[in-house]
Amino acid sequence: xxxxxxxxxxxxxxxxxxxxxxxxxxxxxxxxxxxxxxxxxxxxxxxxxxxxxxxxxxxxxxxxxxxxxxxxxxxxxxxxxxxxxxxx
Numbered sequence: 001x002x003x004x005x006x007x008x009x010x011x012x013x014x015x016x017x018x019x020x021x022x023x024x025x026x027x028x029x030x031x032x033x034x035x036x037x038x039x040x041x042x043x044x045x046x047x048x049x050x051x052x053x054x055x056x057x058x059x060x061x062x063x064x065x066x067x068x069x070x071x072x073x074x075x076x077x078x079x080x081x082x083x084x085x086x087x088x
Contacts, residue, residue: 006078006082009078009081009082010074010078012056012057013053013074013077013078014027014074016049016052016053016056017036017041017049017074019052020041020045020048020049020052021039021040021041022039023039023040026038026039027039030074032074032075032078033073033074033075034073034074035072036072036073036074037068037072041068042068043068046068046071049071050066057081057085058085059080059081059085061084065080
């Protein structure tokens with residue numbers, strides 16, 4: 001999937017997060033720079049997010065990038081997708 005705007009990308013990332021967090025309603029009040037660990041995202045949830053973004057956006061995650069601390073906010077996830085989309 002090719003994303004045309006950052007708003008569209010943000011909405012899609014939030015949808016993916018909603019499918020993978022314990023309390024999806026908390027995403028309605030979170031800032032794109034807030035730490036996602038406050039939503040209960042842990043290493044297992046992170047792996048699910050990695051797979052979902054690969055499937056949804058055609059993003060190939062580099063092994064050295066697979067560290068939750070590098071993608072702990074919505075904006076960090078969006079930036080990675082924007083820079084790496086379609087580079088499988």
